[in-house]
Amino acid sequence: MDLTAEPLEKAALKLIVSRQSIARPFAAPPGISQDRARVLRAAFAATMADQAFREEAKNLSLDVDPLSGADVEALLKEIYASPAAVVKLASELVRETP
DSSP: OTTOOOHHHHHHHHHHHHHHHTSSOOOOOTTOOHHHHHHHHHHHHHHHHOHHHHHHHHHTTOOOOOOOHHHHHHHHHHHHTOOHHHHHHHHHHHSOOO
């Protein structure tokens, strides 16, 4: 993000790197009830905080740096609200050159 001071370029870079924040997402189907979503998010958070889980992940050399469901939801809303000019520039920046 320090590569430019240009707001459009910063927004495009943020759009590109945002996918790294949610590298391995867990998702529920559309239309899930709020109660069910709350239970699933609480179970996920409890697993991520579980000491035995953390130790096993460490023994397997797995990086565990989870985002909460609310954080992922907010990031996705921000990504999908990106202006067309930002999406266009981001897509040009990641496009392979022949």
